[in-house]
Amino acid sequence: MTGGLLRESSSRKGPALLVVVPLLGMPMDAAMTYPTEHAAVTTVIEIDAPPATVWQHTVAIPDIRAEELRFTISHNLIGVPKPVDARLEGEGPGAVRLLRWGQGIHFQEHVTEWEQDRRLAWRFHFAPDSIPAAVEAHIRVDSDYLRLEDGDYMLEPLPGNRTRLTLTTRYSMATPFNDYCRWWGERFLGDFHGIVLDVIRNRAEAAAGGA
Numbered sequence: 001m002t003g004g005l006l007r008e009s010s011s012r013k014g015p016a017l018l019v020v021v022p023l024l025g026m027p028m029d030a031a032m033t034y035p036t037e038h039a040a041v042t043t044v045i046e047i048d049a050p051p052a053t054v055w056q057h058t059v060a061i062p063d064i065r066a067e068e069l070r071f072t073i074s075h076n077l078i079g080v081p082k083p084v085d086a087r088l089e090g091e092g093p094g095a096v097r098l099l100r101w102g103q104g105i106h107f108q109e110h111v112t113e114w115e116q117d118r119r120l121a122w123r124f125h126f127a128p129d130s131i132p133a134a135v136e137a138h139i140r141v142d143s144d145y146l147r148l149e150d151g152d153y154m155l156e157p158l159p160g161n162r163t164r165l166t167l168t169t170r171y172s173m174a175t176p177f178n179d180y181c182r183w184w185g186e187r188f189l190g191d192f193h194g195i196v197l198d199v200i201r202n203r204a205e206a207a208a209g210g211a
Contacts, residue, residue: 049208
């Protein structure tokens with residue numbers, strides 16, 4: 001089974017083996033447990049637009065075009081799926097953000113905190129079909145050994161009608177090589193944060209400039 005998965009992974013995205021090989025070697029004995037560690041990745045940008053405008057382009061990010069996403073090692077070389085769409089259903093705590101990534105990935109962010117123009121927080125929710133089998137074969141993000149937990153956007157007003165926007169994603173891991181997972185978590189989430197924040201900044205600044 002492991003050999004077949006390695007051949008399949010190699011034929012599609014060779015660099016992805018850097019991520020998946022240690023996971024394939026994990027003991028499958030359900031009786032074995034490892035300490036759970038928690039980690040977070042935080043990325044900060046400044047935007048030439050007021051918080052109210054930035055908020056509008058943060059809570060929902062529909063129809064992300066390929067040309068809006070800059071080059072990253074994670075997405076363009078390793079082949080991690082890119083964000084495609086993020087839509088909002090409802091407002092305030094209890095609202096749901098519906099997210100779609102490439103390769104058929106879809107999941108939800110259940111809003112836990114909503115402070116208009118200041119803070120949006122959520123917990124991740126994955127359905128059984130959120131991650132197609134072809135992608136899940138590489139790595140899962142809702143498993144007993146690796147799980148995306150929650151995240152938030154923080155908007156801070158700056159002088160000159162500008163905004164500091166901070167995105168944080170928190171996750172947990174319970175593996176025999178947590179340091180390795182943390183290193184890749186910082187790479188992958190850092191790249192993801194960067195391209196999403198770029199889209200928000202570009203759209204918000206365009207809206208503010210046209211106001």
